[in-house]
Amino acid sequence: MIYPNNFEQKIGFDKIRNLIIEKCLSPLGIEKTEEMGFSSDYNTVQSLLSQTDEFMRIIQEEDDFPVNHFFDVRPALKNIRVEGTWLDESAVFDLRRSLQTIKDIVSFLRKEDEENTPYPHLQQLAGDVLIFPQLLNRIDSILDKYGRIKDNASAELSKLRKEISQVSGSISRTLNSILRAAQSEGLVEKDVSPTMRDGRLVIPVAPAFKRKLKGIVHDESATGKTVFIEPAEVVEANNRIRELESEERREIVKILIAFTNEVRPLTPDILQSYEFLAWIDFIRAKARLSIEIGAIHPTVEDKQLIGWDRAKHPLLYLSHKKQCKEIIPLDIWLNNENRLLIISGPNAGGKSVCLKTVGLLQYMVQCGLPIPLAESSKVGIFGNIFIDIGDEQSIENDLSTYSSHLTNMKFFVRNCDEKTILLIDEFGGGTEPQIGGAIAESLLKRFNERKAFGVITTHYQNLKHFANENQGVVNGAMLYDRHIMQPLFTLSIGNPGSSFAIEIARKIGLPEDVIADASEIVGSDYINMDKYLQDIVRDKRYWESKRNNVRIQEKKLEDITSRYENNLTDIEKQRKDIIKQAKEEAQRLLSDANAKIENTIREIKEAQAEKEKTKVVRKGLAEFKAKIESEELVTDDKIARKIQKLQDREKNKKNKVKAVKEQKAESISVGDNVRMKGQSSAGEVMEIQGKNAVVAFGMIKSTVKLDSLERVSKNQLKRENQKSTFVSSQTGDMVYEKKLNFKQDIDVRGMRGDEALQAVMYFVDDAIQVNAGRVRILHGTGTGALRQIIRDYLRTVHGVAHYQDEHVQFGGAGITVIDLE
Template identity: 80%
Template sequence: MIYPDNFEQKIGFDKIRQYIAEKCLSSLGVEKTEDMSFSSNYDHIQRQLHQTEEFIRIIQEEEDFPIGNFFDVRQALKNIRIEGTWLDEVVLFDLRRSLQTIKDIVSFLRKEEEENSPYPYLQELAGDVVIFPQLLTKIDNILDKFGRIKDNASPELNKIRKEIAQTTNSISKSLNAILRSAQSEGLVDKDVAPTMRDGRLVIPVAPAFKRKLKGIVHDESASGKTVFIEPAEVVEANNKIRELENDERREIVKILISFTDTVRPVAPDIIESYEFLAWIDFIRSKARFSLDINAIKPPMEDKQQIGWNRAKHPLLYLSHKRQNKPIVPLDIWLDDENRILIISGPNAGGKSVCLKTVGLLQYMIQCGLPIPLDESSKVGIFDNIFIDIGDEQSIENDLSTYSSHLTNMKFFVRNCNAKSILLIDEFGGGTEPQIGGAIAESLLKRFNERGAFGVITTHYQNLKHFANENKGVVNGAMLYDRHQMQPLFTLSIGNPGSSFAIEIARKIGLPEDVIADASEIVGSDYINMDKYLQDIVRDKRYWEQKRQNIRQKEKRLEEVASTYESDLLDVEKQRKEIIRKAKADAENILSEANAKIENTIRTIKEAQAEKEKTKEARLSLSQFKENLSSENNETDDKISRKIQKLKEREKKKKQKEKPSSEKISETISIGDNVRLKGQTSVGQIIEIQGKNAVIAFGMIRSTSKLDALEKVSKNQIKREHQKSTFVSSQTSDQMSEKKLNFKQEIDVRGMRGDEALQAVMYFIDDSIQVGASRVRILHGTGTGALRQIIRDYLKTVLGVRKFQDEHVQLGGAGITVVDLE
């Protein structure tokens, strides 16, 4: 249960929902974002968190996850329930692309064995999703890659379009002949070309000559300086074109109706598959938002607890991040022994932010969203979250702020239990302090008796005393720097906080006599108690810092001791190995020496003391001793070299222990050619931002971590370019087939600017691939906007050598001829 109804606005979750919705790829994900709600079901929350965590890993580690073409055609599918209705080309194209995306996502998630899947929760989500490969094949038989109906979608359509093409060519020839005649007679300017008006080919003529050219006047320019005449000779042919276009449209509708009849029976299953696409879009947007706020899936237990280390308010974190300002994290622990935290401290010291952070993060986690805190934290779940914060004064209901506060307290007392968490700001405020404090203490007593959890901010001394004297309630203070007179926005649990009212009043310049009178009014006991509180907080902060420094030094000493111990073990192992090997070498040498001596003695005996033989034996023994001495020296050298190598290895080991980003930053700088490790595409560093770098891959910019990049030399780029010229047989076959089916002209007349530009881009790419030397683009004359867009694009293509108007007899300014390199 969540109370009140505007809970999300009070803690800022409405903005979180908005952030996530903006990251969705389609209305499918936005709908899921709007439906996201609080849950107290442990298994449901865990499943959602696991799904989001897995998608975070996909974003960070996978490059081939399909995220394009998230289209919502559910309404169009619902509209075809009636026989005779059909899906138009645009919807059909969206259906084809989104069904392909569903198929690709399901294939991605099912590519691993179920027991070995790195994404088991997402795989479970994709388990029963139906894909429609046969439907995709049927759509591909109807639509081309630009989403237009193919000529061969039906034999009749093919026949009609051929007849349209023939008639259009005939009209074009006739018009060009008429145009040349008119130009020779001076009725039309030399640079004028036939154009299209209301679907009919016409010739632009000056008003003064419109009577001299027989035909029908269809239109005139806005300035009135040009009229558009359809010559009498082509009127009939243009009429025929119009009839053929009507026939074409009827045949297209017939094709679409036929296809829709095959879709209608499976439309409910397709809509169900779109439900899966909606979940994927929603989970992806949650994952991207989690990365923005450095959120994690924390350890969670199915019980009531808050054990958070370094928790951050997501909206505050994003705001400070944009301003390059640090954020003070929150450490807060509530368990069965200390369930209710009473936070006191100065105004503007961060009490309300602390309370809102608790409410927002707990609500987020129970909506299935990762939250920004340390991995050492522990998270629990609550059945109820109640909040009382802000000015609830209402003119309509005749409620004052305090009346509204008491109305909320009445609801809390009636409905709270051991599975509830209460978030109350300025508890008891809004009325006369003594009675307000008394009512607040009475309510706090009942909250505690019911076993509720809570975070409550207050200035009342009696509530601080209650927390000290009652089990289950604990004091907390927002720390304040007395010397600099500024809040530290840090929560300290265990002691109450001072409001620092006297100090703040003195800082802002309130007259000293006013402060003295106020101190006398409240009495020395109160002033001294507030001073003692400040001293306790100050001392606690001092000793906390001391303890933290000691901990850090102890940890450092442990690390150093561990390193030395490890090094000593390594040295001892190496020493034992050297001694073992030396002993083995000595034994071998001794054995060889004994054998040599015995052999010498035997030789002398056999020679029966012949001087020459004895002399030779002694000489041989002397040489052996010299060799033995030499070997000993070599062994010493080997040992010295071994020790030197060990020292060098240790030095390299220490160098490797440097952060990888430091090593990379020493070698990679702005302007260097780099590539992602394991990839082949080479880009150029244009900016370095800490541990990240911005790389330009042609016209595309990408951001990557420095330690994921490797530097590429110019010679290496040349060698890899030479290697990349190798073409596999499969690629060669595909290119051969593309060359056979390639047409050297494209017709974009009647298309929108962006649609035509995309078609031309694909066409030019294909032309360069198949090695065409010259191609034609039919764009018509019209206003000239389409022609200008296409030519602006052609100027940017490296493979285009030049482009110009077609010969006036073949279409003139209505056609652009492109010569390719």
């Protein structure tokens, strides 16, 4: 079920449908596109997606798929139901070409065995589609390749056309003779030739000479300077041509009626074949759009699930593509544990785009359209998709914006279940905030009880707290860079987002006294909580970046280790080959030496030399052989020791990596004091949820990855509270980009005390994080109250090593210079 009726316009699917229509080849495909609709049947969705995916591969890999003649001849076929009606030549020609296209498509899809076909779903669609080869042959017997009736379509037609040709030739010869005579008499210009008027051959003549040429005047030019005369000699012949042409037309109609009588019984089967052609046109258009938006056939599971990596809004992607801009993809995962996502964050930060992306992509996939996301993604099937977005005021029905929202909520509460996904923008908005937030929380509670899925955007703090405290509901934040005051259009699931109202107000130039009054009205607790949310988001971004870098480094280390091991194996193999070759060479040399010595001994014996001399020679030979073998052993042992040394070094590296991983996996349990690695703020573990932990940092609970936490003993916590810094020095290499945008000075002159203090707190936090070294605060002299407030605060900051007045030449007591640790 889809709600409301204008659902497609709300999420932009009407534009997707129009893009598909533009890519259709005929009204056949357009009709299917207009009929395309939402399906909650898993098998239907999978079949539609598979068909489109196969056609995407055809477009990308095949060159010979037939797409030339997609003609819609169905209206003509429906008009011949009555006996005596017939198809005209153009309809028959379109029928012939489109039937040939159907035949070629079916042949293309059936060219492989059913077990080996690369396009099984399209082949199944082709199924038992009829291709009418006899009908094609029959059309070929009456039409030529240009779609005209052949002369030999019947014996009578052949006879008539021959006679027409003969009479026309006679008329042409007679006219040419008359024309030459008229030209010689000066009645007609030299360059004039016979022309056709009202289907009769005539001669153009000046009005002054029209009575000198006997014949019938048929017409005159628009200027009146030329009249067209049919000479009397050819009048009868032209009349005969008219008669023959009428007989020819009657014979053609007779041929077409006979052919139509053959087609009429086949009309139901032909229309069924055109249904197949319509599906092919429709699927091809879907495939072309899918390729254009970078879509894939995702992994679809027959359950309620959203597990998307790098999902893109198709319309936004096409718009950015035209402007040569990159789109920021969306990562979102909803399952039975976290079904309802509450997204908060600044206005214009991408909350509504995120919601519409979810609605559009889920609707597309359940209409059988591939969607643009990463291969690792998983897509579920929902039975209902309900959306409440935009202003629905109605003068006719006397509905305000809020009344319209409540009407939608009434429908949602009555009809939602565990197979429903709700898409609600600005939940509870449109009325007084306190009661609006209360009603929204009450509705959210019931949505959660019914186990509905949903993506909901809001600014209400009570909904953020509800998500933090109730199973099944999870917070999400659209990230915002408060240093450059720009949204990042990135969804982060796990923590609520800040609205950055104060920062945005200051950026657009709202007077500081207005901002100060507003801050005083809401109170310091609210402002500090908002700041804390911002810090959580900032720290999470940092640690996600850090963890990603660690993963990259570990992957590089694994690659280097693997490559090193392969190199060692190759070296060992080469060493054995070299030693083997060296031994063979040495053995050959020894054999040659032995042969030479034996020959020498033989010669000595033959020369009757002394036996002692022979023994000396043999002993020298033995010593020579032993020396060579000893050198081989030394060389072999030397190489083996070197390889062993390399292997020991590699083993030590692996042990170090293992030790680091074991240290990371240090167990954390409920009740432990922990902190995020590299941070000084400590909290208490309230709950363990798989790889995540719920940690209470003061008044705020936050869900944090276990591998980003480290245990803190009570003694260590006490020592570190006495001496700590806001940001670990280990983060220096990760904040280079922030350093580039950081300014060493801040001007708080003219601000009220609490407003100036908050600005200084942000400024000093950032300065410590980027290791600024020395910064300056311009507060002016005045009464000295602002200077005193700021310095009272600086005394409490552990990261501040020293502060003092600026040199008198550069501002003196009106500026505080801070040296950071």
